[in-house]
Amino acid sequence: MRILVADDDVTTRLIVRNILEREGFEVSLAVDGVEALESFRQNPADIVITDFQMPRMDGIQLCRELTAARGSRFLPIIMLTGGQESALLRDSLQAGALEFLNKPVLVDELVARVGAIAAMADMQNTLAANQEETLGEIAVVKHLLERLTSPGLKLMPPCFAMETLQTRRINGDAACYSRGIGGTHFGLLCDATGHGLVAGVSTFPVIEAFHVMASRDIPLESIYQEINAKVSRLLPADRYACLILLRLDPEVGLLRVLNAGMPDLLLLRQNEQDIRTFSSRNYPAGILESPDVIEVEDVAVAPGDRIFACSDGLWDLFGASTLQRTFLRRGTRFPVSEDQAWIRKRLARSLKNAEQHDDLTWALWEVPAPMPLSMELEPASALEAGGPEGLVLQFEMDPRYHSVRDLVPNILGLLGFKGVPTPVLQRLGILLTEALDNAVDHGLLGLDSTLKSRGFEAYESRRKEALSDFKGGMAKCRLGLCYGGEARPDLHHIDIEVADDGPGFDWNTVLQSHDLDRLVPHGRGIPLLMALASNFRFNEAGNKALFTLIC
Amino acid sequence: MSNPTIKVQGTTGILSLSGRFTSESHAGFKAVAYPLVEDPAVSTICIDLATVSYMDSSSLGTLLLLREKANAKGKKITLRNPNPTLLPILKMIRFDKLFETS
Numbered sequence: 001m002r003i004l005v006a007d008d009d010v011t012t013r014l015i016v017r018n019i020l021e022r023e024g025f026e027v028s029l030a031v032d033g034v035e036a037l038e039s040f041r042q043n044p045a046d047i048v049i050t051d052f053q054m055p056r057m058d059g060i061q062l063c064r065e066l067t068a069a070r071g072s073r074f075l076p077i078i079m080l081t082g083g084q085e086s087a088l089l090r091d092s093l094q095a096g097a098l099e100f101l102n103k104p105v106l107v108d109e110l111v112a113r114v115g116a117i118a119a120m121a122d123m124q125n126t127l128a129a130n131q132e133e134t135l136g137e138i139a140v141v142k143h144l145l146e147r148l149t150s151p152g153l154k155l156m157p158p159c160f161a162m163e164t165l166q167t168r169r170i171n172g173d174a175a176c177y178s179r180g181i182g183g184t185h186f187g188l189l190c191d192a193t194g195h196g197l198v199a200g201v202s203t204f205p206v207i208e209a210f211h212v213m214a215s216r217d218i219p220l221e222s223i224y225q226e227i228n229a230k231v232s233r234l235l236p237a238d239r240y241a242c243l244i245l246l247r248l249d250p251e252v253g254l255l256r257v258l259n260a261g262m263p264d265l266l267l268l269r270q271n272e273q274d275i276r277t278f279s280s281r282n283y284p285a286g287i288l289e290s291p292d293v294i295e296v297e298d299v300a301v302a303p304g305d306r307i308f309a310c311s312d313g314l315w316d317l318f319g320a321s322t323l324q325r326t327f328l329r330r331g332t333r334f335p336v337s338e339d340q341a342w343i344r345k346r347l348a349r350s351l352k353n354a355e356q357h358d359d360l361t362w363a364l365w366e367v368p369a370p371m372p373l374s375m376e377l378e379p380a381s382a383l384e385a386g387g388p389e390g391l392v393l394q395f396e397m398d399p400r401y402h403s404v405r406d407l408v409p410n411i412l413g414l415l416g417f418k419g420v421p422t423p424v425l426q427r428l429g430i431l432l433t434e435a436l437d438n439a440v441d442h443g444l445l446g447l448d449s450t451l452k453s454r455g456f457e458a459y460e461s462r463r464k465e466a467l468s469d470f471k472g473g474m475a476k477c478r479l480g481l482c483y484g485g486e487a488r489p490d491l492h493h494i495d496i497e498v499a500d501d502g503p504g505f506d507w508n509t510v511l512q513s514h515d516l517d518r519l520v521p522h523g524r525g526i527p528l529l530m531a532l533a534s535n536f537r538f539n540e541a542g543n544k545a546l547f548t549l550i551c
Numbered sequence: 552m553s554n555p556t557i558k559v560q561g562t563t564g565i566l567s568l569s570g571r572f573t574s575e576s577h578a579g580f581k582a583v584a585y586p587l588v589e590d591p592a593v594s595t596i597c598i599d600l601a602t603v604s605y606m607d608s609s610s611l612g613t614l615l616l617l618r619e620k621a622n623a624k625g626k627k628i629t630l631r632n633p634n635p636t637l638l639p640i641l642k643m644i645r646f647d648k649l650f651e652t653s
Contacts (some may be wrong), residue, residue: 193608194574237619238612242644261644280643287615287649312643 002026002119006036006062007080008054012105016049019107020114024262033057037065044070046121047114049078049101052088063095074124076117080105117339134197138170141200145174148207152177159366161340163188165347172199172241173311173359176207178214180247182430183370186214187246187360189262191311193239204229206241208284216409217429217437220245220258221294226283231286244309246363248301251370254456255301258294260284263315266324270304270332275324300456303369306332310362317350317360335435336366391418391481397436399444399467404436404475411479420481420491424551430492432477433535434525435498435545439475443500443543449525473501494549496533504542555583564593569602574609581613588620596621598650601632611644618650627651 003025007013017027028045030036032054040048048066059079066075079097081088089100099113147275153162155177162175172192180186186208188210193204207226223245231241242261248254257265261284264277281295301307308327316321330339347360393414397407411432412425420428441447445466451459480495530536533547558565564587568580587596598605598614618628629651633641641647 191608193612236616238609238616240612240615240644263643280645282650283645287644 001047001121002028002043002045003049004028004030004036004039005049006030006033006054006059007051008032009051012051012080012103016105016110019110021107021424023111023115025114025118027394030174032064033059033065036062040066041069044073044075046125047076047078047117049080049114051080051103052082052092059097060091060095063092063097067096070087072128074121074128076121078113078117123263137197138200141170141197142293145170145200145203145207145332148204148211149174149176152176152211155179157185157368159336160185160187160364160366161336162189162361162363162365162540163340164361165344165351169202170196170360171313171359172203172311173361174203174207175361175363176210178211180217181216181426182217183249183251184217185246185248185250185365186210187248187309187363187365188214188243189309189311189363190241190243191262191313191361198239202231202235202239202241205234206243210245213409214247216412217405217433217469218409220247220256220296220404222406224258224260224294225290228283228285228288228291232289235286238370240284242280242284242312246307246309246365248307248365248367249354250303250368252456253301253303253367253370255307255367256296257299258282258296263310263312264320265307265309266327267299267301268306268308270302270306274330275328276282277324285431298456298460301367304332305367305369307365307367311360313360314347314362315348332366336364339364389478393479393481394477398472398474399440400470404433408432408436415481416482418481421551424491424494424549427532428496429508431496431529431547431549432498434528435496435547436475436477438525439498439500439502439543442505443502444473444475445470446502475500491551493534493551495546496549497546499539499544502543504539504544507538507542554579555643557583557587559590559593562592562594563597564590564595565597565599567599567601571605572603572610573605573607576610577613580610585620588617588624588626593626595627595629597629599631600634600637601649603634603637605638606637611646614646614650629637629653 003020005013005016005020005027007016007177008031013029017029020027028039028040033050034056036048036050037057050059050062057065063077063079066077074099077096078099078101079092080101082103092100099117101110101113153176156162160177162177163174164175172190172194174188174190176188178186188204188207190203192199193205209226209230210223211225227241227243231239244260244262244265245258247256254268257278259265259278259280260282261280264279267276267278269276276299277504278297281297283291318326334342343362343364393411395411397404408429412429415428416422416425441463442449445463447459447463447466476499478497481491482493482495483491497540529545529547532549535551536545536547538545556567558567566584566587572580584596587593596617614628621628628648630641631653633652641652646652
């Protein structure tokens, strides 16, 4: 530790230097304030001891100059005085001095005073270094969070807005978006316990699990289970993460919400004066090792409807009723981008008066119009199938124990390992999901798809009943991967058969009554299959569908 | 948070908290709550929140830790008298289901 001693009296300078050097300090000397200031600017000391009376620049002026020159550093200044004159003491303190020593200097007193102040300076320096380190670490975590979330957020359609208002702190908030298979949208809002680095790091497993699973269109319940398992496994018992998971399918107009410990999600339907709320129905991730019941809510939505969700920081800032009122009053008349700017402005204004600057995370989605199906169609040149079948996959499932939505992503994952390109997998995913859903819901469970016109909630509850009454039977799928032969080693097409143990149906009538321009929620499956696949046909009984996906 | 107080009634240890229950309260809470978990005469620990004005997420985490410790000893934790601002928060994260709440 280095001490700068400024005194015009050569004897004092030398005595002080000898004593301090014996105590292990490094000492530099100055003959007056000007020289002391110059020395400090070139090589800042940790402590300054200065005489009160000096030519050119006195001790008080030096205090003022040093206080300006030290910046944010901690710099204790000890003033040497001839007596205890109170006006002098006051001026010195105001100018920035910390301590006084009487002249003539007594050895014991000097050693004791300087020793105490050196300890204090040491602690301050350590604290400053730690703080710098912490700020550096927070910046790294923020950077990583940004890297994890921003690629997804860039894919959002323009009628979506999701963001975390950046502060210098971290409190475990994150907003993520992912595109599912076949035009579905997935969203995640997450709020992990506590503040600082631990909270920031806690969100990593949540975000990662979300991205991996949502992009494969895995059901929200399964995503939640995986996140819950990860958080329970990786984090200590007092850590948990509140989250909202969203899945929006504009094609069928269905919003699925899984709320685990977050404030109510708000849904405002276009032209309605009512807000529907979706309260938390699940434990935050990481509280129970494996929750017995996971509750998701389904609601039918139409293009133009608005969804708003936020973390409790925002909820606390405005209060539930104000948020709902504002959301209702604002309505759906402005584009989401305009509302986004408006929300930012409102937040900036409110935060000026708020005592704590927590991260605030929110999402505003407007249900987009369904994409026309033809966008998905790439008219592939229907080459004659050449070469032998390269790989045949066959599987059967009983809907009491397995769900189509869980199974299909696993099949796609397997084929992904076999080198089937992603665009093919995406189309295959849609085809398999649709065909297997048909086989299970209509073939095995005997549900009438026109039930859907009475709303998806009604359909889903009817489906649950049918499933609990179900006595058994299989939905079966066979995939034949055909490669192009020696001249064309690439995957050429996939032959698909989807069958069920049900009695079949009168497919002739159904095929005639559907066309692609009539996109209604029910009966969408078959036209979609016909549009995406080639050579779509049924067996005579109507319990097996056969089609080909040209790659 | 002012210091938590303890009263043992039969086999129930009542732990009364007051004021703001936050991350700063953790040490004080632990000091009185953990001995209750170890006390063989106590089978239920009742946490009285009547005069708690605010709880942050880390204090909720503190309750989870206590629950884990208590469950390992086969003991029960109950929460009682949460005030009207606290109750919705406890419900939101389903603590009303995790701990017996009255």
